[in-house]
Amino acid sequence: MAEAIGAQSIQFSQPPYILSSASVVGTKEGEGPLGELFDVVGADDKFGEESWEEAESTLQKEAATLAFGKADLAKEDVRYIFGGDLLGQNIATTFGLMELGIPLFGLYGACSTAGEALILASMAVAGGYADNVLAVTSSHFASAEKQFRFPLEYANQRPLSSTWTVTGSGAFVLGAKRGNVRVAGATPGKAVDYGVKDSMNMGAAMAPAACDTIYRNLVDFGRKPEDYDKIVTGDLGTVGREILLGLLKEKGFDISDVHMDCGIEIYDSKEQNTNAGGSGCGCSAVTLSAAILPKLEHGAYRRVLFVPTGALLSTVSFNEGQSVPGIAHGVVLEYAGE
Amino acid sequence: MAEAIGAQSIQFSQPPYILSSASVVGTKEGEGPLGELFDVVGADDKFGEESWEEAESTLQKEAATLAFGKADLAKEDVRYIFGGDLLGQNIATTFGLMELGIPLFGLYGACSTAGEALILASMAVAGGYADNVLAVTSSHFASAEKQFRFPLEYANQRPLSSTWTVTGSGAFVLGAKRGNVRVAGATPGKAVDYGVKDSMNMGAAMAPAACDTIYRNLVDFGRKPEDYDKIVTGDLGTVGREILLGLLKEKGFDISDVHMDCGIEIYDSKEQNTNAGGSGCGCSAVTLSAAILPKLEHGAYRRVLFVPTGALLSTVSFNEGQSVPGIAHGVVLEYAGE
Numbered sequence: 001m002a003e004a005i006g007a008q009s010i011q012f013s014q015p016p017y018i019l020s021s022a023s024v025v026g027t028k029e030g031e032g033p034l035g036e037l038f039d040v041v042g043a044d045d046k047f048g049e050e051s052w053e054e055a056e057s058t059l060q061k062e063a064a065t066l067a068f069g070k071a072d073l074a075k076e077d078v079r080y081i082f083g084g085d086l087l088g089q090n091i092a093t094t095f096g097l098m099e100l101g102i103p104l105f106g107l108y109g110a111c112s113t114a115g116e117a118l119i120l121a122s123m124a125v126a127g128g129y130a131d132n133v134l135a136v137t138s139s140h141f142a143s144a145e146k147q148f149r150f151p152l153e154y155a156n157q158r159p160l161s162s163t164w165t166v167t168g169s170g171a172f173v174l175g176a177k178r179g180n181v182r183v184a185g186a187t188p189g190k191a192v193d194y195g196v197k198d199s200m201n202m203g204a205a206m207a208p209a210a211c212d213t214i215y216r217n218l219v220d221f222g223r224k225p226e227d228y229d230k231i232v233t234g235d236l237g238t239v240g241r242e243i244l245l246g247l248l249k250e251k252g253f254d255i256s257d258v259h260m261d262c263g264i265e266i267y268d269s270k271e272q273n274t275n276a277g278g279s280g281c282g283c284s285a286v287t288l289s290a291a292i293l294p295k296l297e298h299g300a301y302r303r304v305l306f307v308p309t310g311a312l313l314s315t316v317s318f319n320e321g322q323s324v325p326g327i328a329h330g331v332v333l334e335y336a337g338e
Numbered sequence: 339m340a341e342a343i344g345a346q347s348i349q350f351s352q353p354p355y356i357l358s359s360a361s362v363v364g365t366k367e368g369e370g371p372l373g374e375l376f377d378v379v380g381a382d383d384k385f386g387e388e389s390w391e392e393a394e395s396t397l398q399k400e401a402a403t404l405a406f407g408k409a410d411l412a413k414e415d416v417r418y419i420f421g422g423d424l425l426g427q428n429i430a431t432t433f434g435l436m437e438l439g440i441p442l443f444g445l446y447g448a449c450s451t452a453g454e455a456l457i458l459a460s461m462a463v464a465g466g467y468a469d470n471v472l473a474v475t476s477s478h479f480a481s482a483e484k485q486f487r488f489p490l491e492y493a494n495q496r497p498l499s500s501t502w503t504v505t506g507s508g509a510f511v512l513g514a515k516r517g518n519v520r521v522a523g524a525t526p527g528k529a530v531d532y533g534v535k536d537s538m539n540m541g542a543a544m545a546p547a548a549c550d551t552i553y554r555n556l557v558d559f560g561r562k563p564e565d566y567d568k569i570v571t572g573d574l575g576t577v578g579r580e581i582l583l584g585l586l587k588e589k590g591f592d593i594s595d596v597h598m599d600c601g602i603e604i605y606d607s608k609e610q611n612t613n614a615g616g617s618g619c620g621c622s623a624v625t626l627s628a629a630i631l632p633k634l635e636h637g638a639y640r641r642v643l644f645v646p647t648g649a650l651l652s653t654v655s656f657n658e659g660q661s662v663p664g665i666a667h668g669v670v671l672e673y674a675g676e
Contacts, residue, residue, distance in 0.1 A: 001417075001466055001467070001468060001469050001514075002466035003465060003466040003467045004417070004466070004467055004468060004469075008417065008418075008441050010467050050658075051658050053654060053655060053658065054658075079339075079342070079346065080346075080526060084446065087652070087654065088426035088427070088485075088652050088653070088654060089426070089446065089448065089650060089651065089652035089654075089655075090446045090650075091650070091652045091654060091655045091660075094529050094650045094663055094665075095655065095660065095663075097529070098528075098529040098530075098531055098663055101528055102528065103346050103525075103526035103527055103528050104526075104527075104528060104529050104665065105445070105447075105454060105457075105458065105526060106445065106446040106447050106454070106665075107443070107444065107445060107446065108422065108427065108428045108444040108445065108446045109443075109444050110427065116443060116444070119443075120443065120458065123461060123462065123465055123467055124461065126465065127341060127461055127464065127465030127466075127467075128339055128340035128341040128342070128465075129339070129341045129342055129348050129461055129465075130339060130342060131339050131342075146654075147426075147654070176339075187441075188418060188441035188442075188443065189441055189442075190436075190439055190440065190441050190442060191432050191435070191436040191442050192436075193436055312427060312428075312429070312432045313427065314425070314426055314427035314429045315426070316391060316425065316426060316427075316429060316484075316485070317391060317427075317429045317433065320388075320389050320391065320392075322429075322433065325432060325433075325436055327432075327442065327444075
């Protein structure tokens with residue numbers, strides 16, 4: 001266990017680097033506070049396709065292709081893909097990436113998939129299994145509403161605790177070649193169930209899992225919150241953020257000064273009517289690519305704990321009266337440009 | 339890339355070992371040709387639960403617990419779980435394994451998930467990230483029919499090319515400690531689409547992916563089919579087997595002497611009315627645990643290529659007119675008892 005640290009974390013003795021990343025988003029994300037930072041903002045949310053699912057596949061394909069180009073790599077140079085999305089049977093990923101012809105590890109971590117993919121991609125590079133790999137994930141507002149809640153045509157009202165699924169895909173090329181940002185370590189997360197049964201309040205379902213992973217990361221690495229420039233959760237939103245800060249305080253850690261939530265950053269919730277904030281696999285992925293990695297690239301951030309959060313919501317288990325467990329995977333990112 | 343070999347394979351310089359495994363199956367599997375080999379055959383297919391999905395969760399929990407016991411490990415000794423199932427949002431896995439409190443990498447590889455889980459679990463151990471990990475997967479006839487085809491209550495007729503989803507879970511503890519079976523290498527597979535649009539003929543959808551992975555394994559390792567005692571596909575069934583043998587012959591490899599398909603082995607298709615054979619994540623997993631690993635344990639087999647096959651079927655993409663791509667992940671298992 002040369003690479004293991006503490007009860008459940010990993011510390012890479014030869015850290016892999018994030019060689020490039022790309023973000024492709026929909027119109028609403030383009031109009032939000034981070035709009036100008038994204039690589040591509042689609043002209044319409046169908047991205048030229050016939051269905052929402054195909055549109056989401058196109059998001060992934062474009063993000064992957066763009067990331068390959070930025071890293072100056074051909075698809076033949078990328079040995080494995082670690083990818084997933086929110087849809088049943090990962091169809092956005094499969095249909096989006098199939099024509100690349102790269103071996104695929106399909107993942108399902110709900111909205112924590114960006115973290116799961118980055119961890120496994122890092123393990124693959126650091127373990128000597130591959131020179132370059134791709135971590136990619138996506139979500140799409142319309143395909144997610146259809147899958148999990150109500151078709152858009154119903155025009156359902158949304159409670160204030162609800163979040164808005166981000167239309168977007170973030171892709172990351174990880175490699176052994178030295179870059180400016182390294183994946184120094186990771187804290188894979190447990191599924192945690194606090195008994196939340198409200199599919200319109202995913203922030204509350206995910207906050208306990210985020211707390212568990214962040215707490216474990218701090219303990220395993222022997223760190224205080226201020227050892228991170230930012231502790232970035234995926235898509236807790238305003239409701240989930242308050243719960244997380246409270247839960248961590250009970251465990252002796254005050255992260256309020258360094259906490260940031262991608263779901264809160266990506267929209268102007270008042271102007272854009274997104275209630276508690278953004279959510280979805282794509283939310284944390286595109287925010288990492290567009291708003292966080294650039295600051296790590298140039299040393300404005302020296303060390304960030306990136307913790308995408310997932311609500312393991314399924315219409316089947318939900319309709320059978322089950323609660324919605326949460327899961328969160330932590331990734332330690334460091335400036336390596338010196 | 340010290341651990342990489344050929345275009346897409348992995349050769350472990352310090353191979354992990356399969357320390358234990360367990361198989362838990364339903365009544366029909368218990369009545370089949372392998373019936374006496376399984377660890378547990380449920381008295382009824384609900385396994386004491388209220389719903390088919392909860393029954394499938396219980397299958398996983400029992401298989402995992404049994405495998406821990408056989409390896410003489412407490413759950414605290416197992417650092418990570420690599421698991422998945424066929425259901426949307428992996429609910430069988432999440433709800434089945436949550437109370438173990440072990441960090442979870444959720445996977446989706448359709449019926450190839452046993453292979454995907456074994457590969458990632460092996461990479462985790464061989465890379466020094468963990469001493470012991472669990473790879474686990476499951477399927478359940480009733481939950482799968484509800485998810486993918488028709489509720490059982492409809493009593494739909496089934497065409498001869500259809501397969502029967504296995505009710506079962508296979509769990510595998512992998513570790514660094516020396517055992518009698520090692521994971522010597524792996525060939526992660528690509529999603530391959532031959533344009534099959536018949537959800538009742540999954541064998542045809544998966545055979546091209548199996549061909550691609552087996553071909554690539556033989557080329558990457560510089561082997562001939564007879565270098566393996568068995569090349570074991572997951573759930574092609576009789577229809578898919580014929581297609582696979584033909585496709586590989588076109589590429590210059592005749593594997594007919596060493597080929598075995600778990601879907602063909604697990605049922606007496608005439609007596610048990612299972613048409614083309616068994617299928618599902620559980621099919622290859624329980625057959626590996628109950629019928630293949632014991633032969634590797636004692637050297638009756640010296641080297642086996644285990645290739646679970648998955649059909650990336652989704653009702654959403656299928657109803658939108660998309661084809662069913664296949665994927666297959668190859669795992670090289672060797673007798674290490676000398």
